[in-house]
Amino acid sequence: MTEPNGKAGNNPDAEEQKTLDPADWAGFRAQAHCMLDDMLGYIETIRQRPVWQPIPDEARARFRTAAPQKGEELAEIHAEFMRDVLPYALGNVHPGFMGWVHGGGTPVGMVAEMLSGGLNANLAGRDQIPVEVERQVSEWVREIFGFPHGASGLFVTGTSMANLIAVVIARDAALGYQVRAGGVAAVPRRLTAYASTAVHSCVTKAMDIAGLGSDALRLIPVDSRYRIDLKALATAIEQDRAAGFTPFLVVGTAGTVDTGAIDDLAGMAEICRREKLWFHVDGAFGALARLAPDIAPKLDGMERADSVAFDFHKWGQAPYDAGFILVRDGEAHQQAFVLPVAYLARAERGLAAGPPWPSDFGPDLSRGFRALKVWFTLKVLGTERPGAAISRSCALARYLEGRIKSTPELELMAPVELNIVCFRYRAEDSVNAEIAIRLQESGVVAPSTTRIGGRTAIRAAIVNHRTGRAEIDALVDGTLAQGRTLAAH
Numbered sequence: 001m002t003e004p005n006g007k008a009g010n011n012p013d014a015e016e017q018k019t020l021d022p023a024d025w026a027g028f029r030a031q032a033h034c035m036l037d038d039m040l041g042y043i044e045t046i047r048q049r050p051v052w053q054p055i056p057d058e059a060r061a062r063f064r065t066a067a068p069q070k071g072e073e074l075a076e077i078h079a080e081f082m083r084d085v086l087p088y089a090l091g092n093v094h095p096g097f098m099g100w101v102h103g104g105g106t107p108v109g110m111v112a113e114m115l116s117g118g119l120n121a122n123l124a125g126r127d128q129i130p131v132e133v134e135r136q137v138s139e140w141v142r143e144i145f146g147f148p149h150g151a152s153g154l155f156v157t158g159t160s161m162a163n164l165i166a167v168v169i170a171r172d173a174a175l176g177y178q179v180r181a182g183g184v185a186a187v188p189r190r191l192t193a194y195a196s197t198a199v200h201s202c203v204t205k206a207m208d209i210a211g212l213g214s215d216a217l218r219l220i221p222v223d224s225r226y227r228i229d230l231k232a233l234a235t236a237i238e239q240d241r242a243a244g245f246t247p248f249l250v251v252g253t254a255g256t257v258d259t260g261a262i263d264d265l266a267g268m269a270e271i272c273r274r275e276k277l278w279f280h281v282d283g284a285f286g287a288l289a290r291l292a293p294d295i296a297p298k299l300d301g302m303e304r305a306d307s308v309a310f311d312f313h314k315w316g317q318a319p320y321d322a323g324f325i326l327v328r329d330g331e332a333h334q335q336a337f338v339l340p341v342a343y344l345a346r347a348e349r350g351l352a353a354g355p356p357w358p359s360d361f362g363p364d365l366s367r368g369f370r371a372l373k374v375w376f377t378l379k380v381l382g383t384e385r386p387g388a389a390i391s392r393s394c395a396l397a398r399y400l401e402g403r404i405k406s407t408p409e410l411e412l413m414a415p416v417e418l419n420i421v422c423f424r425y426r427a428e429d430s431v432n433a434e435i436a437i438r439l440q441e442s443g444v445v446a447p448s449t450t451r452i453g454g455r456t457a458i459r460a461a462i463v464n465h466r467t468g469r470a471e472i473d474a475l476v477d478g479t480l481a482q483g484r485t486l487a488a489h
């Protein structure tokens, strides 16, 4: 029964009690504040925790239950989260995390995520300020990367998706937009693309998904600094043309995943201009070094690319996920993805106004408000502070390089170009693999491993803005301690 003040009282049949909103808003609010405090506390005291710890069987088993029919109190589920989820996360918030290439996130990004959750915005398009926020960030990206007006940008999950989008745009620009209807099978020409042997596997996958075949990605050898060999690139293009293939795309990498090498982007841009090929740069983490004045010159030539893929969730420190694709020719970008249909018709006024929509530039229709966390991050921290953190990561990598070079038991395995350092304890591969695992299990520092020159390397990717000399020293000292113990057996 409705009370005189219009409230539903205790009547369980009241309309408002059938929604999924809390019946007790005041109680929910108190619990929500407690959850926010817990997460802020987690980040503030992260150094007191292990980077990572093995997951106990009982904790894992609690995630093997049937779907719940009846709900429980939010506070109980939050307690479960604090007990079973939070302690067993990957650890990339922690300054000791150096595995793979992961950003550390920021409290600013975290609270921005909460705001976008509340708005529950869908950025497919339509006339709403959230889309303007994405356009604003795209404009900032265009300026930062020195691209001309008319360039387009889009938030995506990550660089894997951004690279796929670039391959599709380049493919359609090469074959003509009728390929979108007819498919590549209807085209007699065989397209070929080029990248170094150090290219990330997601570019190979992109060739496969785009219907071009991963074999059509020619892997060009690298020089002693793991950069693409430009002479070999030019020769491969020439040989493919002579054999009847149609070269269409060259992918340069600004920060290779294994060693952080940066291809000679200006040299590649020149070859692409001469050969009339699409020049794409995979700058997953490295591209944002544009924000670090001392590192930015290493990326010269990137401003000449036709497209650049990168992530705000790596060196940009935005919470996952926040990939981005920037395309010089916004028209070509749109033509590769736009598909008018009646139920998504645009209008002059009203909600359906505001073309073009973000969904005209990529495969996704429903899209979250990724732009908000990046907008907040850049508005609160500016471009200078993330840029300074990038410089600091590179300085720490050089410090680590120095420590390795001055320690005879250790060997540097690749030149240090940016923030990635590959090294080994002078012992067999299995010892180095075991050292990395033991360091991860120690909870102090967490590097990963890769293969360099046919040997196992311990790889430290210094991406987290919280990492300092203490963690680098712990990595070296821990490696030596584990190495000596293992070598003694």
Ligand SMILES: Cc1ncc(COP(=O)(O)O)c(C=O)c1O
Binding pocket: 101, 157, 158, 159, 160, 161, 200, 202, 253, 255, 256, 257, 282, 283, 284, 285, 311, 323
């Ligand atoms: C050079 C490079 N390209 C692409 C990727 C894939 O990016 P994402 O994981 O955001 O899809 C990575 C990931 O580390 C990378 O280092």
